Amino acid sequence: MRDAAGTDHEARPFGRRLQAVCGDRVSCEADAAHGEVHATGVLPRQSVLERANTRGGAEAVVANIDLLVTVLAPEPRPDPFIIDRYLCAASSAGLAALVVVNKCELPEAAALSPQLAVWRDAGYGTLACSSATGEGLEALAAALRGHDAVFVGQSGVGKSSLIARLVPQADIAVGGLDRDAEGRHTTTASKLYDLPGGGHLLDSPGVRDFAPAIAALERRSLGFPEVGELSAGCRFIDCRHLREPDCAVRTAAETGAFDARRYESYRRLRRLYEDLQAAAGPGKRDRR
Ligand SMILES: Nc1nc2c(ncn2[C@@H]2O[C@H](COP(=O)(O)OP(=O)(O)OP(=O)(O)O)[C@@H](O)[C@H]2O)c(=O)[nH]1
Ligand SMILES: [Mg+2]
Ligand SMILES: [Zn+2]
Structure with a gap:
């Protein structure tokens, strides 16, 4: 939890019913006796990205963002259907959306161009970049500036690697590709970073699948x-x-x-x- 002065605190949710997600603004109370901060309530949200649970209900994923960035890469093999479903959730939630191909220095990235063109023709912003070589990062930084954006996508596409380049002071874990086979993800919880030129970036854990909440569609x-x-x-x-x-x-x-x-x-x-x-x-x- 970050206070108005910009200082981060560990905050425990107070009560079982507090359903705060990354990006939420929460009201807090200091528990001086135990040296703890309690999050006591979630303030009204400007926006929320919701996924479906198995019972057809909705579960918030992130709140108060205005831009959804779906990241893909030639490796791991992209699933365009997951990307489409994220894009549908974004447009239904009134969020702008951007499709980013990372690892564009790999020769296999060229094969993704036709698919990227389809998303561009549908009206979404598209970009190719490489966190390894730095190619395209200026354009990506310009597209993000002033926005409250979330990075989503499969595990291993390089979401955290991109954030490490875009937010130089970020202390962020980046993983290898092999962990995917064992089902381990490097990023395990969503986290918010300040963008140097204004705005915020949320890193999120990789997903195998995503289904938008139907009531929000x-x-x-x-x-x-x-x-x-x-x-x-x-x-x-x-x-x-x-x-x-x-x-x-x-x-x-x-x-x-x-x-x-x-x-x-x-x-x-x-x-x-x-x-x-x-x-x-x-x-x-x-x-x-
Ligand atoms: N070749 C190449 N590899 C990259 C690039 N960006 C990231 N990687 C590698 O891709 C792997 C995964 O990177 P991460 O940043 O941890 O991926 P992530 O999307 O955050 O993964 P999760 O946190 O599990 O969702 C690491 O081995 C990175 O070094 C790139 O531009 N080119
Ligand atoms: Mg990550
Ligand atoms: Zn029809």
């Missing part, structure tokens, strides 16, 4: 900007863009106007959305 497009735009041409206002007749989204995917892999990603998220909706129970269906 934009219901018609699920947060896919292309689907949001194309759906104006669908015959039915409540088109799910699967097998419905005269669906402009499916037609665009068939003709190549909408990237086929992004459409597949949409279909997978739609199925997950409906499964989670069912898990949440009939009373919670289509609340919005």
Whole structure:
């Protein structure tokens, strides 16, 4: 916990129901007798990134950010579907999003360019950089300046390595690649760093998968900007863009106007959305 003067303290959550996440602003009380600080309450959030739990409910991941940065690299092998789901969660939560390819000095990075172009065409910011060589780091620093940003992505893509370069005074652990096979992650808890030019960066532990909280997802497009735009041409206002007749989204995917892999990603998220909706129970269906 950091106080108004910028000093960090160890703070214990006071009471079992306090659900603070990284980025939260909390009210605190000093317990002078035990030399401890207790976090007693979570202040209202400006924004929150939420993931789905298995019961179809929502779990906060980070709070009070305005920019989501999904980091990928040629190694470990990227899963574009996870990245899509993060991007959907970001647009549904009103956050700007940036897709960053790290380790761009590796020859295999060139193969990621077509996929990066698809995200760029969808309206997301994209960047290639290398924490090893320093290439692209100035552009990344410029894109982050003044923002409260979080780095997300698979374990081993180099989130912490990038933060170590962007925040020179950060005391941050960076790991090897082999740990992934054993399921150990180098970063185990989210942490907030001050950016030199203003703003903040949150490092987060690597993920194997990510499912956005369904209640937070934009219901018609699920947060896919292309689907949001194309759906104006669908015959039915409540088109799910699967097998419905005269669906402009499916037609665009068939003709190549909408990237086929992004459409597949949409279909997978739609199925997950409906499964989670069912898990949440009939009373919670289509609340919005
Ligand atoms: N070749 C190359 N390796 C890099 C680069 N950036 C990071 N690495 C390596 O990638 C490995 C993982 O780096 P981390 O920064 O710990 O990755 P992370 O995304 O923070 O991983 P988690 O904390 O487990 O989520 C380390 O061995 C780094 O040295 C880069 O630009 N090029
Ligand atoms: Mg890390
Ligand atoms: Zn449709």
